[in-house]
Amino acid sequence: MSAFVGRGHGKLILAGEHAVVYGHPALAVAVDRGVEVRLTRIDGPTRTCADTACDDRLTEALHAALEPTGWEVSVFSDLPIGRGMGSSAAISVGLVRARAAADGETLSLQTIWERAFAAEKAFHGNPSGLDQAVACRGGLLRYRKGPPPHFDDLPCPSWPLVVLDSGAAGDTRALVEGVRERHPGNQQVLEAIGSLVGKVERAMNAPDQLGPLLTHNHTLLRHLGVSTPELDDLVQLALNHGALGAKLAGAGGGGVVLALTHDPKALEQAARARGIHAFTCHPQPGVSSAGVSP
Ligand code: PMV
Secondary structure (H helix, E strand, O other): OEEEEEEEEEEEEEEEEHHHHHHOOOEEEEEEEEEEEEEEEEEEEEOOOOOOOOOOOHHHHHHHHOEEEEEEEEEOOOOOOOOOOOOOOOHHHHHHHHHHHHHOOOOOHHHHHHHHHHHHHHHHOOOOOOHHHHHHHHOEEEEEEEOOOEEEEEEEEEEEEEEEEEOOOOHHHHHHHHHOOOOOOOOHHHHHHHHHHHHHHHHHOOOOHHHHHHHHHHHHHHHHHOOOOOHHHHHHHHHHEEEEEEEEEOOOOOOOOEEEEHHHHHHHHHHOOOOOOEEOOOEOOOOOOOOOOO
């Protein structure tokens, strides 16, 4: 039986996580990893394929976003799940695209974002919308939360990023809530993160300037209380092995560290020698890149 297929990109937040929830801009880049959702029409209750790359929470949300009967859902992902690389947003976007394909509908990016954002609320409660924006648009995006949300597709960088996995999942909903509970005491840190975003954007084509700004963003996230000793160690490991800069990416509390380096292979090897799961990602061009559809 034919399947209806939809894809969503994974992402790494370069600057501005958490501050974006308070109306500051954030910069995120889509990566050459993502999620594919396949929907097949069946008789009977909607079900998830046994080997699908989803945890229980995601499976529950998939069911919430589909009709109660008539679908078998398969999810294929080369993104680590629950690591701040946008797996849940990529699943939401893939699901929206696959469901639209089943109806023969062609959706605008705005509509894909709106529907994926609604589905994402099942995962995260009160997301800013940044993850869904990158998952559907690809490329490098400056995002400001709404209403109405503001999307600026920027020229996509070409440098690779090394991802170091802490091996632990962060709970985005709890971390965002924790920052809110400490608000407005952390207002200054959030503002400092917000004002770093413009500097990061201006340094996008100058990795030697960009690196220290990324590390500074990590320090601010540590002050915000969302880093962990493991994430701080991964940042230090990256800097000790030639990285120009490194930061936690996403909500924190676990998840991954991204590192900008002239020598990705050397950093990957150094990390693996310590038993750390490490891999290199390349930016995935999106709507801002002529001839490339997201
Ligand atoms: O879902 P994550 O781990 O990529 O984090 C999302 C980024 C936050 O700014 C912490 C939350 C949000 O909704 O923007």
